[in-house]
Amino acid sequence: MTRQLQKPKILNVEVVARSRLFTVEAVDLEFSNGARRVYERMKPSEREAVMIVPIIDNHLILIQEYVVGLESYELGFPKGLMDAGETPFEAANRELKEEVGFGAGKLEILGQLTLAPSYFSSKMNILVAEGLYAEQLEGDEPEPLPQLRWPLDNLPGLLLEPDFQEARNVSALFLAREWLVKQGRLRNRT
Amino acid sequence: MTRQLQKPKILNVEVVARSRLFTVEAVDLEFSNGARRVYERMKPSEREAVMIVPIIDNHLILIQEYVVGLESYELGFPKGLMDAGETPFEAANRELKEEVGFGAGKLEILGQLTLAPSYFSSKMNILVAEGLYAEQLEGDEPEPLPQLRWPLDNLPGLLLEPDFQEARNVSALFLAREWLVKQGRLRNRT
Numbered sequence: 001m002t003r004q005l006q007k008p009k010i011l012n013v014e015v016v017a018r019s020r021l022f023t024v025e026a027v028d029l030e031f032s033n034g035a036r037r038v039y040e041r042m043k044p045s046e047r048e049a050v051m052i053v054p055i056i057d058n059h060l061i062l063i064q065e066y067v068v069g070l071e072s073y074e075l076g077f078p079k080g081l082m083d084a085g086e087t088p089f090e091a092a093n094r095e096l097k098e099e100v101g102f103g104a105g106k107l108e109i110l111g112q113l114t115l116a117p118s119y120f121s122s123k124m125n126i127l128v129a130e131g132l133y134a135e136q137l138e139g140d141e142p143e144p145l146p147q148l149r150w151p152l153d154n155l156p157g158l159l160l161e162p163d164f165q166e167a168r169n170v171s172a173l174f175l176a177r178e179w180l181v182k183q184g185r186l187r188n189r190t
Numbered sequence: 191m192t193r194q195l196q197k198p199k200i201l202n203v204e205v206v207a208r209s210r211l212f213t214v215e216a217v218d219l220e221f222s223n224g225a226r227r228v229y230e231r232m233k234p235s236e237r238e239a240v241m242i243v244p245i246i247d248n249h250l251i252l253i254q255e256y257v258v259g260l261e262s263y264e265l266g267f268p269k270g271l272m273d274a275g276e277t278p279f280e281a282a283n284r285e286l287k288e289e290v291g292f293g294a295g296k297l298e299i300l301g302q303l304t305l306a307p308s309y310f311s312s313k314m315n316i317l318v319a320e321g322l323y324a325e326q327l328e329g330d331e332p333e334p335l336p337q338l339r340w341p342l343d344n345l346p347g348l349l350l351e352p353d354f355q356e357a358r359n360v361s362a363l364f365l366a367r368e369w370l371v372k373q374g375r376l377r378n379r380t
């Protein structure tokens with residue numbers, strides 16, 4: 001199977017809207033067949049993010065956070081942007097301390113995810129964290145994030161929770177389960 | 191475990207940037223502990239989307255599409271917005287005909303995913319499509335979308351492809367595998 005395709009030519013890139021957080025670009029494209037399109041995207045950034053799946057006493061640790069897009073509290077794994085100069089491991093450990101109050105003695109990268117790359121360039125590194133020890137760092141959250149522990153022997157049950165539906169969280173859950181099964185720490189189950 | 195939390199009060203919502211595709215709102219929030227924040231989000235929309243996992247001859251059908259956020263061709267499942275009045279099944283069948291050239295005799299919903307709900311309200315319905323028959327509808331793609339068939343007996347191998355990393359696609363792959371395993375059509379494997 002041949003997978004190499006000729007990319008469209010980028011004829012022009014223009015900022016068309018800007019807010020404190022978002023910069024929208026219009027990109028004028030000419031596809032290899034001559035078709036022209038103007039696509040909008042968020043201005044690309046090299047800054048990556050981390051999401052951490054913390055494991056303690058045969059449970060996952062999840063947090064509840066208010067999300068203004070849905071105007072609700074959602075259940076998910078701690079996450080955040082990497083600071084300049086940080087490795088994914090350092091960023092994961094910092095975010096874990098800020099959002100959950102634990103440092104990790106052992107971190108491993110499970111994979112990398114993109115998010116709607118028609119519009120965004122962002123990449124998120126998914127890590128599993130073990131060997132947890134209590135250590136709190138001050139974060140920028142407006143309120144403490146309630147925590148919830150979910151038993152490893154019922155991971156599929158988490159998919160039935162109506163407030164656990166976010167695509168990166170769902171992917172991270174499955175990736176963590178693969179990782180645990182591969183190590184023989186979890187029986188494969190449907 | 192108590193999970194009910196008191197939502198922040200929304201004090202004000204204001205449009206702060208607008209382009210052809212995106213409308214950015216600033217939302218002034220007061221959390222239950224009195225903390226104030228202004229969060230930005232994309233203006234919420236009720237319009238849902240569909241992603242379709244098509245199965246034929248013990249293979250998944252994937253497409254390659256240019257995504258301007260990453261300026262690359264990415265591998266994924268066909269997807270699109272639901273039109274007004276469409277059910278997820280109707281939208282899935284239409285998108286499949288437009289993007290892949292097949293109608294589906296059998297469609298089943300595997301779940302619903304959200305995407306970065308700190309910023310977006312969008313919900314995507316994940317469906318599996320079988321009983322495929324050739325039927326092409328005209329879409330709005332600038333070029334035909336190359337297709338690729340991936341054997342069901344090597345689904346984890348797809349996760350190793352560098353152009354298959356998008357969180358909704360990864361989630362859909364795992365959800366489809368769960369569904370196949372549950373039906374006894376696939377052996378559980380790591």
